[in-house]
Amino acid sequence: MIINASPRAPKSNSKQYAQLFSKYCSLNTEYCEVKKSNHLTLCQMIENYSDIVFVFPLYADSIPVTLLNFLKTLEENIPSKKPTISVVINCGFIEPYQNDIAVKMLQLYCSKNGYQFGSTLKIGSGEAILTTPFRIFLKAKMKKFAVSIVNRRYKNFQVTMPISKKMFIKASTIYWENYGKKNGISKEQMENMQIE
Numbered sequence: 720m721i722i723n724a725s726p727r728a729p730k731s732n733s734k735q736y737a738q739l740f741s742k743y744c745s746l747n748t749e750y751c752e753v754k755k756s757n758h759l760t761l762c763q764m765i766e767n768y769s770d771i772v773f774v775f776p777l778y779a780d781s782i783p784v785t786l787l788n789f790l791k792t793l794e795e796n797i798p799s800k801k802p803t804i805s806v807v808i809n810c811g812f813i814e815p816y817q818n819d820i821a822v823k824m825l826q827l828y829c830s831k832n833g834y835q836f837g838s839t840l841k842i843g844s845g846e847a848i849l850t851t852p853f854r855i856f857l858k859a860k861m862k863k864f865a866v867s868i869v870n871r872r873y874k875n876f877q878v879t880m881p882i883s884k885k886m887f888i889k890a891s892t893i894y895w896e897n898y899g900k901k902n903g904i905s906k907e908q909m910e911n912m913q914i915e
Protein backbone atom coordinates (compact mmCIF):
# COMPACT_ATOMS: atom_id res chain seq x y z
CA MET A 720 0.00 0.00 0.00
CA ILE A 721 1.54 3.27 -1.14
CA ILE A 722 0.34 6.28 0.85
CA ASN A 723 1.11 9.72 -0.57
CA ALA A 724 1.08 12.17 2.35
CA SER A 725 2.05 15.30 0.44
CA PRO A 726 -0.22 18.28 1.20
CA ARG A 727 -0.47 18.75 -2.58
CA ALA A 728 -0.77 15.05 -3.34
CA PRO A 729 -2.60 15.15 -6.72
CA LYS A 730 0.06 17.45 -8.22
CA SER A 731 3.01 16.40 -6.09
CA ASN A 732 6.52 15.19 -6.76
CA SER A 733 5.65 12.46 -4.27
CA LYS A 734 3.02 11.21 -6.73
CA GLN A 735 5.70 10.80 -9.39
CA TYR A 736 7.95 8.98 -6.92
CA ALA A 737 5.03 6.74 -5.95
CA GLN A 738 4.38 5.92 -9.61
CA LEU A 739 8.02 4.98 -10.11
CA PHE A 740 7.95 2.76 -7.02
CA SER A 741 4.84 1.04 -8.33
CA LYS A 742 6.53 0.46 -11.70
CA TYR A 743 9.59 -1.16 -10.12
CA CYS A 744 7.79 -3.15 -7.43
CA SER A 745 7.03 -6.70 -8.56
CA LEU A 746 4.30 -7.09 -5.91
CA ASN A 747 0.75 -5.78 -6.40
CA THR A 748 0.50 -2.24 -5.12
CA GLU A 749 -2.36 0.08 -4.31
CA TYR A 750 -1.88 3.87 -4.42
CA CYS A 751 -3.73 6.16 -2.00
CA GLU A 752 -3.53 9.83 -1.07
CA VAL A 753 -4.09 11.19 2.44
CA LYS A 754 -7.05 13.58 2.49
CA LYS A 755 -8.74 15.25 5.45
CA SER A 756 -11.78 13.02 5.00
CA ASN A 757 -10.26 9.57 4.35
CA HIS A 758 -8.13 8.82 7.43
CA LEU A 759 -10.43 6.11 8.77
CA THR A 760 -10.79 4.43 5.39
CA LEU A 761 -7.01 4.25 5.05
CA CYS A 762 -6.68 2.88 8.61
CA GLN A 763 -9.13 0.11 7.76
CA MET A 764 -7.27 -0.77 4.55
CA ILE A 765 -3.86 -0.97 6.19
CA GLU A 766 -4.37 -4.37 7.84
CA ASN A 767 -4.74 -6.01 4.41
CA TYR A 768 -1.17 -5.23 3.39
CA SER A 769 2.25 -6.67 4.25
CA ASP A 770 3.97 -3.33 3.69
CA ILE A 771 3.17 0.35 3.64
CA VAL A 772 5.33 2.85 1.78
CA PHE A 773 4.74 6.40 2.96
CA VAL A 774 5.79 8.88 0.25
CA PHE A 775 5.99 12.50 1.38
CA PRO A 776 8.03 15.74 1.22
CA LEU A 777 10.16 17.37 3.88
CA TYR A 778 8.44 20.44 5.30
CA ALA A 779 10.43 22.74 7.60
CA ASP A 780 12.90 19.96 8.46
CA SER A 781 10.03 17.77 9.55
CA ILE A 782 7.08 15.67 8.36
CA PRO A 783 4.19 17.58 6.75
CA VAL A 784 1.09 18.12 8.88
CA THR A 785 -0.91 15.95 6.44
CA LEU A 786 1.18 12.98 7.56
CA LEU A 787 1.29 14.04 11.22
CA ASN A 788 -2.51 14.19 11.43
CA PHE A 789 -2.89 10.86 9.68
CA LEU A 790 -0.40 9.20 12.05
CA LYS A 791 -2.43 10.54 15.00
CA THR A 792 -5.57 8.89 13.61
CA LEU A 793 -3.67 5.65 13.00
CA GLU A 794 -2.49 5.69 16.62
CA GLU A 795 -6.15 5.63 17.72
CA ASN A 796 -7.32 3.12 15.12
CA ILE A 797 -4.95 0.20 15.49
CA PRO A 798 -5.06 -2.32 12.62
CA SER A 799 -5.49 -5.99 13.59
CA LYS A 800 -2.36 -6.83 11.55
CA LYS A 801 0.47 -4.33 11.48
CA PRO A 802 2.41 -3.98 8.22
CA THR A 803 6.07 -2.99 7.88
CA ILE A 804 6.45 0.73 7.25
CA SER A 805 8.92 2.03 4.64
CA VAL A 806 9.54 5.62 3.64
CA VAL A 807 10.29 7.59 0.46
CA ILE A 808 10.99 11.17 1.48
CA ASN A 809 12.02 13.99 -0.86
CA CYS A 810 13.29 17.45 -0.03
CA GLY A 811 14.00 20.60 -2.01
CA PHE A 812 17.59 21.08 -0.86
CA ILE A 813 20.38 19.10 -2.50
CA GLU A 814 21.49 17.13 0.57
CA PRO A 815 19.59 13.89 1.24
CA TYR A 816 20.63 14.14 4.93
CA GLN A 817 18.21 17.07 5.32
CA ASN A 818 15.59 14.31 5.59
CA ASP A 819 17.24 12.54 8.54
CA ILE A 820 15.14 14.08 11.33
CA ALA A 821 11.88 13.32 9.53
CA VAL A 822 12.96 9.71 9.02
CA LYS A 823 13.83 9.46 12.73
CA MET A 824 10.34 10.73 13.56
CA LEU A 825 8.83 7.87 11.56
CA GLN A 826 11.19 5.36 13.18
CA LEU A 827 10.20 6.59 16.63
CA TYR A 828 6.52 6.36 15.68
CA CYS A 829 7.03 2.77 14.52
CA SER A 830 8.86 1.69 17.66
CA LYS A 831 6.28 3.35 19.95
CA ASN A 832 3.34 1.85 18.08
CA GLY A 833 4.67 -1.64 17.36
CA TYR A 834 5.30 -1.41 13.62
CA GLN A 835 8.40 -2.91 12.04
CA PHE A 836 10.39 -0.22 10.24
CA GLY A 837 11.44 -1.16 6.71
CA SER A 838 13.48 0.59 4.04
CA THR A 839 14.19 4.27 3.49
CA LEU A 840 14.84 6.23 0.32
CA LYS A 841 16.00 9.79 1.03
CA ILE A 842 15.89 12.05 -2.02
CA GLY A 843 17.74 15.37 -2.20
CA SER A 844 16.94 17.88 -4.98
CA GLY A 845 13.53 16.22 -5.03
CA GLU A 846 11.83 19.12 -6.75
CA ALA A 847 14.28 19.03 -9.67
CA ILE A 848 15.92 15.65 -10.19
CA LEU A 849 13.10 14.09 -12.23
CA THR A 850 13.32 16.83 -14.86
CA THR A 851 17.07 16.37 -15.40
CA PRO A 852 19.19 13.59 -16.98
CA PHE A 853 20.14 12.66 -13.38
CA ARG A 854 16.76 10.97 -13.04
CA ILE A 855 18.57 7.76 -14.08
CA PHE A 856 20.26 7.76 -10.66
CA LEU A 857 16.91 8.23 -8.98
CA LYS A 858 15.39 5.38 -10.98
CA ALA A 859 18.29 3.06 -10.13
CA LYS A 860 17.88 3.76 -6.39
CA MET A 861 14.10 3.41 -6.57
CA LYS A 862 14.55 -0.03 -8.17
CA LYS A 863 16.87 -1.13 -5.34
CA PHE A 864 14.48 0.30 -2.76
CA ALA A 865 11.57 -1.66 -4.30
CA VAL A 866 13.60 -4.88 -4.45
CA SER A 867 14.56 -4.50 -0.77
CA ILE A 868 10.87 -4.40 0.16
CA VAL A 869 9.89 -7.31 -2.09
CA ASN A 870 12.70 -9.45 -0.62
CA ARG A 871 12.02 -8.18 2.90
CA ARG A 872 15.71 -7.27 3.19
CA TYR A 873 15.15 -3.74 4.35
CA LYS A 874 17.88 -1.18 3.67
CA ASN A 875 18.54 2.56 3.54
CA PHE A 876 19.12 4.38 0.28
CA GLN A 877 19.73 7.98 -0.73
CA VAL A 878 20.08 9.89 -3.96
CA THR A 879 20.60 13.43 -5.21
CA MET A 880 21.90 15.31 -8.23
CA PRO A 881 25.69 14.88 -8.55
CA ILE A 882 26.52 18.58 -8.84
CA SER A 883 28.15 21.08 -6.48
CA LYS A 884 26.04 23.06 -3.99
CA LYS A 885 27.13 26.26 -5.75
CA MET A 886 25.88 25.04 -9.10
CA PHE A 887 22.65 23.77 -7.53
CA ILE A 888 21.94 27.15 -5.91
CA LYS A 889 22.72 28.99 -9.16
CA ALA A 890 20.46 26.72 -11.25
CA SER A 891 17.62 26.70 -8.71
CA THR A 892 17.71 30.49 -8.30
CA ILE A 893 17.37 30.95 -12.08
CA TYR A 894 14.55 28.38 -12.14
CA TRP A 895 12.52 30.02 -9.34
CA GLU A 896 13.09 33.56 -10.65
CA ASN A 897 11.78 32.53 -14.08
CA TYR A 898 8.90 30.66 -12.44
CA GLY A 899 8.00 33.84 -10.55
CA LYS A 900 8.24 35.94 -13.72
CA LYS A 901 5.85 33.57 -15.53
CA ASN A 902 3.36 34.18 -12.71
CA GLY A 903 3.98 37.94 -12.50
CA ILE A 904 5.88 37.72 -9.18
CA SER A 905 9.26 39.36 -8.56
CA LYS A 906 12.21 37.99 -6.56
CA GLU A 907 11.51 40.58 -3.83
CA GLN A 908 7.88 39.45 -3.57
CA MET A 909 9.00 35.82 -3.32
CA GLU A 910 11.36 36.71 -0.49
CA ASN A 911 8.55 38.46 1.37
CA MET A 912 6.72 36.70 4.23
CA GLN A 913 3.40 37.73 2.62
CA ILE A 914 4.06 35.37 -0.35
CA GLU A 915 1.53 32.77 0.86
Ligand SMILES: Cc1cc2nc3c(=O)[nH]c(=O)nc-3n(C[C@H](O)[C@H](O)[C@H](O)COP(=O)(O)O)c2cc1C
Pocket residue numbers: 725726727730731732733734775776777778779780781809810811812813817845846
Ligand atom coordinates in the same frame (compact mmCIF):
# COMPACT_ATOMS: atom_id res chain seq x y z
C1 LIG B 1 6.09 24.82 3.35
C2 LIG B 1 7.28 24.11 2.77
C3 LIG B 1 8.36 23.79 3.57
C4 LIG B 1 9.48 23.15 3.03
N1 LIG B 1 10.54 22.86 3.83
C5 LIG B 1 11.65 22.29 3.30
C6 LIG B 1 12.81 22.03 4.12
O1 LIG B 1 12.84 22.29 5.32
N2 LIG B 1 13.92 21.51 3.53
C7 LIG B 1 13.95 21.20 2.20
O2 LIG B 1 14.98 20.72 1.72
N3 LIG B 1 12.86 21.39 1.40
C8 LIG B 1 11.72 21.94 1.92
N4 LIG B 1 10.62 22.17 1.13
C9 LIG B 1 10.65 21.73 -0.28
C10 LIG B 1 9.85 20.43 -0.51
O3 LIG B 1 10.31 19.40 0.32
C11 LIG B 1 10.00 20.03 -1.99
O4 LIG B 1 9.50 21.07 -2.79
C12 LIG B 1 9.32 18.73 -2.32
O5 LIG B 1 9.75 18.32 -3.62
C13 LIG B 1 7.79 18.83 -2.33
O6 LIG B 1 7.29 17.54 -2.56
P1 LIG B 1 5.78 17.24 -2.98
O7 LIG B 1 5.57 17.84 -4.34
O8 LIG B 1 5.70 15.76 -3.00
O9 LIG B 1 4.88 17.86 -1.94
C14 LIG B 1 9.50 22.81 1.64
C15 LIG B 1 8.39 23.13 0.84
C16 LIG B 1 7.31 23.80 1.39
C17 LIG B 1 6.15 24.14 0.48
